[in-house]
Amino acid sequence: MLESRHLYLDPLVAVLPANHPVLQCLTDGAGLPTATLAREPFILFAQxxxxxxxxxxxxxxxxxxxxxxxVQEAHEASTITGLVAAGLGVSILPASCEHFRVENVRYMPLDTSAAVSEIHVVYHRTEHSPLVGKLVRLLKTTRTQPNPVRGR
Incomplete structure (x- = not known):
């Protein structure tokens, strides 16, 4: 049997080319309405x-x-971000992907509270290694919430 422990909520953000016209229309601190992406080509994770x-x-x-x-699917968030930087489309990814720091990409918070991803650690319930318990405790104490995205 598997055990799942909730670690934190990771906001989902729009990933846009830095020169995207919608960025000129936003005020500081405003979340991006998801509807503004309706006519955009999307790059998403492959099923x-x-x-x-x-x-x-x-x-x-x-x-x-x-x-x-x-218009394109990929297996890695870093690939999706690179394709957005190349101008192939837009995406929605967890805010924790902002650490990729790809040039010509902006991560914009969405304007809905529904835009979150739950992050869990999953392990075998019958695992008796003390390292598993230590890892779970470490994850719970060191990462309760990611840094908020502010349109970088």
Whole structure:
């Protein structure tokens, strides 16, 4: 049996090319309405990547009144970010992906409280290694919330 422990909530953010026109229309501190991405080409995780956020992204888009037009899929968040930087489209990723620090990319918070991803650690319940317990405790104490994204 597997055991799952909730670690923190990671906000989902829009990932845009730095020169995207919608960025000129936002005021500081304003979240990006998901509906502004309705006509954009999307780069998302491939279904085979099993990232766990595909359904959340589809739900966010549906709630905003559209289905994402997917032009490219990738297995890694770093690849998705690189494709956005190259101008192939936009994406929605967890805010923790901001650490990639790719030039010509902006991470913008979305304007809905539904844009979050739950982060869990999963391990075998029957695991008796003291290292597993130490790792779980370390993860719970050192990372309760990621740094908030401020449109970088």
């Amino acid at each position: 085979s990547a099993h990232s766990g956020i595909q359904e959340q992204i589809y739900a966010l888009c549906h709630d905003a009144g559209f289905s994402p037009h997917i």
